[in-house]
Amino acid sequence: MSGPPAPLPGELPTKAPAPVALLQSPLAAFHKAHAGHMVPFSGWELPLYYTSILAEHEAVRTSVGLFDVSHMGIVTVDGATAPALLSRRTTANMTRLLPGQCRYTFLLEATGWIVDDLLVTRLDSGGAEGPRFLAVPNAARASRIVELLRQHRRPDTTIAQHNGAVAILAVQGPKAAETLERVFGWSLAGLKVYRGAWFPAERGGDVPNEGTLDLLFPKGLHRAIFVSRTGYTGETGFELFVAASRAPAVAEALVTAGVVPCGLGARNTLRLEKGYLLSGQDFDRDRTPLEAGQDRFVEFDHPFVGEEALQKQKSEGQYVRLVGLSVTESGAIPRHGTPIRSGADLVGTVASGGLSPTLQHGIALAFLPPALAAVGQQLTLDLRGRTVPAEVVRLPFLASGAARRDYTGPPA
Numbered sequence: 001m002s003g004p005p006a007p008l009p010g011e012l013p014t015k016a017p018a019p020v021a022l023l024q025s026p027l028a029a030f031h032k033a034h035a036g037h038m039v040p041f042s043g044w045e046l047p048l049y050y051t052s053i054l055a056e057h058e059a060v061r062t063s064v065g066l067f068d069v070s071h072m073g074i075v076t077v078d079g080a081t082a083p084a085l086l087s088r089r090t091t092a093n094m095t096r097l098l099p100g101q102c103r104y105t106f107l108l109e110a111t112g113w114i115v116d117d118l119l120v121t122r123l124d125s126g127g128a129e130g131p132r133f134l135a136v137p138n139a140a141r142a143s144r145i146v147e148l149l150r151q152h153r154r155p156d157t158t159i160a161q162h163n164g165a166v167a168i169l170a171v172q173g174p175k176a177a178e179t180l181e182r183v184f185g186w187s188l189a190g191l192k193v194y195r196g197a198w199f200p201a202e203r204g205g206d207v208p209n210e211g212t213l214d215l216l217f218p219k220g221l222h223r224a225i226f227v228s229r230t231g232y233t234g235e236t237g238f239e240l241f242v243a244a245s246r247a248p249a250v251a252e253a254l255v256t257a258g259v260v261p262c263g264l265g266a267r268n269t270l271r272l273e274k275g276y277l278l279s280g281q282d283f284d285r286d287r288t289p290l291e292a293g294q295d296r297f298v299e300f301d302h303p304f305v306g307e308e309a310l311q312k313q314k315s316e317g318q319y320v321r322l323v324g325l326s327v328t329e330s331g332a333i334p335r336h337g338t339p340i341r342s343g344a345d346l347v348g349t350v351a352s353g354g355l356s357p358t359l360q361h362g363i364a365l366a367f368l369p370p371a372l373a374a375v376g377q378q379l380t381l382d383l384r385g386r387t388v389p390a391e392v393v394r395l396p397f398l399a400s401g402a403a404r405r406d407y408t409g410p411p412a
Helices: 028-033 053-062 082-089 139-152 176-184 247-256 264-273 307-316
Strands: 037-041 044-049 065-068 075-078 102-108 114-122 132-136 158-161 166-172 196-200 224-228 237-243 260-262 321-327 339-342 345-356 361-368 378-383 386-393
Touching (some): 028 044, 028 247, 053 065, 053 260, 053 264, 065 247, 075 082, 075 139, 082 139, 114 139, 139 158, 166 247, 176 237, 176 247, 247 260, 264 361, 321 345, 321 378
Antiparallel strands (some): 037 044, 102 114, 114 132, 166 237, 224 237, 321 361, 339 345
């Protein structure tokens, strides 16, 4: 027999395509051992939570939590023209980035729309070895970012992606620094916000020229850990770039010291309370940094792809604005896509929304016309046939406290 007939035009095929295998983090066995509730996310299998989203959220706000963010892109850009390349393709002037300094920035289309937000760290020490950078884009955009950079690079610049060989462990919370110092014997007092440095992988070990950037990434990870201090929770946060083979032992040592394993659920509620953007949801090649309220991360002192469009938008001034919405009615939880009305008029939809575990009521991010974006503006939401009041409030939703007084940057 020749098998089932081909489907007619407009019919579905008789056999569904084979599912695509999900990528596994170097901490896959760790997640299983700690009863992580695994879900697909941007092509990876990652934990949504271990015990509960609320418990993990609270651990980060009051103590310290551990996130596996190894799915984020791990990309190096090395070479004499690397600063010019990154400056051309992002909104940051990377020629001014100091050794060890991290910068949050955007890669844009010519229209000014955001392709992705990413963190870029200068890895070299400013010597004869030449400029080296570490770029961390979002998981779903990593391959596209690498492709775009390669399209614009010159022969003297090398671009490489290190996912699979390198893991990223984010240690977040007011007790993050003291816990890392206790576990590894490091001194983190000199590591300022938005800086990175090498530290010994073994307690009591040493790193040549400790505190400088003289080790190569990722080659140096066989004996050291590269630590950056950025974070996406609004708390004191450190990211540990660890050799994949060493990552499970590092994670276990942190959990043994009392660090709470946390999943994607808490990562989302924590970033939402701080008004941080989520790639693919708050922007998906349909918003500009100006619309998203990220003007301070656009440096107009250098030419970059999308600059002309942003200059035009800035001069005209009439564009939608990202705002925070507070929804205090009991049981009213806004979600992505929830309609927003001013009177009877539909004026937008919720970009990100949910319950704030800290504030104990609904919050949301939305893009609204300038006339409706002022703090105090009264609006309504359509929640499954229920009309609920919402008020425009100042971002971030969660006011800075003692534990996060020195943090001013956005997430990766």
